[in-house]
Amino acid sequence: MQPEPRRPLGSRAANGRPPAAGEPKRTAPETPEVPGLLSRAEADRTADTIAAVQLPSGMIPRFDGGVADPWNHVEAAMALTVTGRRTEADAAFEWLARIQRPDGSWHQYYTAEGIDQDKLDANTIAYVAAGVWHHWLRFGDAGFLAEMWPVVQRALDFVLALQTPRGEILWARHADGTPWPFALLTGSSSISHSLRCGLAAAHQVGEERPSWELALARLVHTVRHCGHEAFAPKDRWAMDWYYPVLTGVLQGAEARARLASRRRIFVHEGEGVRCVSNQDWVTTAETCECAMAHLAVGDQSAALALFEWAQRLREPDGSYLTGRAFPTKVSYPDRECTTYSAAAVLLAADALAGTGAASGLFVDWGSLPAPLDLDPLEEPARD
Numbered sequence: 001m002q003p004e005p006r007r008p009l010g011s012r013a014a015n016g017r018p019p020a021a022g023e024p025k026r027t028a029p030e031t032p033e034v035p036g037l038l039s040r041a042e043a044d045r046t047a048d049t050i051a052a053v054q055l056p057s058g059m060i061p062r063f064d065g066g067v068a069d070p071w072n073h074v075e076a077a078m079a080l081t082v083t084g085r086r087t088e089a090d091a092a093f094e095w096l097a098r099i100q101r102p103d104g105s106w107h108q109y110y111t112a113e114g115i116d117q118d119k120l121d122a123n124t125i126a127y128v129a130a131g132v133w134h135h136w137l138r139f140g141d142a143g144f145l146a147e148m149w150p151v152v153q154r155a156l157d158f159v160l161a162l163q164t165p166r167g168e169i170l171w172a173r174h175a176d177g178t179p180w181p182f183a184l185l186t187g188s189s190s191i192s193h194s195l196r197c198g199l200a201a202a203h204q205v206g207e208e209r210p211s212w213e214l215a216l217a218r219l220v221h222t223v224r225h226c227g228h229e230a231f232a233p234k235d236r237w238a239m240d241w242y243y244p245v246l247t248g249v250l251q252g253a254e255a256r257a258r259l260a261s262r263r264r265i266f267v268h269e270g271e272g273v274r275c276v277s278n279q280d281w282v283t284t285a286e287t288c289e290c291a292m293a294h295l296a297v298g299d300q301s302a303a304l305a306l307f308e309w310a311q312r313l314r315e316p317d318g319s320y321l322t323g324r325a326f327p328t329k330v331s332y333p334d335r336e337c338t339t340y341s342a343a344a345v346l347l348a349a350d351a352l353a354g355t356g357a358a359s360g361l362f363v364d365w366g367s368l369p370a371p372l373d374l375d376p377l378e379e380p381a382r383d
Contacts, residue, residue, distance in 0.1 A: 031083045032346070032353035037308050043349055045318030047083035050076050050339045054088055055112055058095030062338045067109040067116050070096065071124035072340035074131035079343035081138045082350045082358065089135065090144070096128060097151045104154030107175070118175035123187035126159045126194035128152055130361070133197035136204065137358035149205050156198045159191060160215050167222030168230040185223065185231040186239040192219050193247035196368040197361075203369070217372035223249045236276045238266045238286045246293040248365035256297045266290075271326050272309045281332055283323035284313045284341035288348035295351055296363040307348055313341075320345055 031047070033040040054060045060076040061068040077092035100106060105125050109116035132148045135141070162170040168183035169191050195216045202209045222230050223244055234240045241262045245255040265277045272282035273290045291306035313321040319337035324330065350359045360367045 030355070032350040032356055032359070034304075034307060034349050034352045037304070037311055038345070038349050042314075042318060043346060044083060046314075046320070046342045046346055047080060047085060049317060049319040049337070050079055050342050051085060051088045053339055054091065057112070058091035058093075058098075059110060059112070060092055060339055061111075062340060063336065066338075067111055069109050069121070069124050070106045071121075071127045072338075072343075074127045075343040075347070076339045078131050078134045078358075079339075079346040081135050082346050082356060086139065093128075093131065093135070093144075093148060097148065100151055100154065104156075104158035105173075106155075108172070120158075120173040120175065121187075122159045122162050122169050122172055123184070123190050123194075125155050126191045126198075128155050129194040129198035129201065133201050134358045134361055136201065137361065138356065140357075145201060146205060149201060149207075152198055152201055156195065156212065159194075160212065163215055163219065164230075166226065166230060167218035168226070169219060171232075182232040183230060184234060184240075186234065186237065186243045188219060188231065189223055189243040189247045189249050192216060192223065192249055192371070193362075193368075195219070196248075196371070199369040213369075213372055217374045220249050220371040221374040236278055238273050238275055238277070238290065241266055242290045242293040245296060246289055246362060248296070248368070251365055252297075255293075256299070259294060259297060259299075267306075268326065270309060271324075272306065272313070275323060279325075280327070281323050281325050282309075282313075284310050284320045285322075285338075285344040288344035291348050292351050292362045296365065300352075303348075303352060307345075307352060310345060310348070314345075318342075 031040045031043045033043060050060065053064050059068045060073050062072060073092060073096070077089050080089040080092065096106070099110070105120045107115045107117060108119040108121045108124065129152045132145065132152050136145045159169060162173065162179055164170065164183070169188045170179045171182060171184050171187055172180045174180070195212055199209060199212055199216070202212070242259060244250045245258055250258055266274050267290070268274060268280070268282055272284070272287035275281055275283045275286050287306050287310045291303040291310070294306065295303040310320070313324055315321065315337055320341040321331045322336045322338045322341050323332050325332045347362065350356045351363045353359060
């Protein structure tokens with residue numbers, strides 16, 4: 001796959017015009033800082049490590065020479081957006097728009113040469129909606145949003161075709177269109193957040209999506225109430241623990257109780273969050289995402305502690321190790337630094353700082369359209 005020439009994406013990039021009437025005015029983005037833990041200069045160096053790996057095509061691989069998947073690619077683009085790197089962020093979204101399949105999907109993994117794994121993963125496909133809405137919040141560019149809206153619409157329509165009658169979203173399709181037979185709690189939780197971002201984008205461009213609203217309501221209801229009936233058992237993975245909170249499916253006392261219920265299993269004090277409960281391995285991304293989940297329930301002290309521990313995985317150039325085993329404190333995979341780990345740090349820093357225009361996307365549940373409440377109705381039909 002040969003890189004195509006970049007073209008400006010969005011109205012400001014295209015012609016430099018000021019915001020039109022009704023568009024929010026944005027000041028120049030300022031890199032976030034967390035006093036005493038991450039300075040703006042340090043955060044900028046981290047963003048530089050992401051930009052340095054980005055290919056001329058706009059694709060952001062996990063590390064130099066590695067694969068890219070749409071979810072982590074979008075996460076990295078959001079980190080570039082947080083730090084004001086508009087050119088690089090736009091190039092990342094241009095790449096996604098350019099390679100989107102006619103059915104709205106993307107393959108699971110790409111290399112610089114082309115497709116690496118051709119599975120169609122619903123969660124990674126849906127995440128473009130979160131990235132596009134995050135970009136809008138940060139820059140307020142109506143032209144960008146208008147150009148990316150068809151991309152978001154096609155992606156979410158593809159994903160919702162995988163929704164079961166009960167409400168969960170099946171994990172993926174094979175490249176021939178055959179759906180996988182099970183759903184994942186983490187993936188369905190993340191998709192619910194992406195759907196809310198998609199609905200926010202729809203409202204902003206003046207369109208209504210009642211079918212999305214109903215699909216979101218059914219999905220949220222299923223995550224809240226159906227548990228192991230609906231989802232493949234992945235209790236060993238930390239993300240299944242905190243993602244229903246991070247994505248706002250569980251809120252208030254219920255969310256706080258969930259975080260408290262398995263903290264001793266997944267949080268290694270002074271080190272971070274285990275990726276899986278039965279391995280002495282903490283990871284940067286899970287630690288920072290879990291920090292945002294705690295911030296969302298108002299536990300800033302726990303969020304700051306987790307973010308502080310994540311800084312112990314920082315490398316001198318500003319990149320972040322994927323993870324580290326303890327008590328030996330050996331990096332695992334060996335010396336691997338990933339763009340998605342760096343991105344998780346920057347998004348958590350923005351959330352903790354609370355000053356950026358997009359800083360509330362993962363921690364302020366009221367900032368997105370609320371799902372319809374199906375609880376008073378009969379439970380959805382079960383398969």
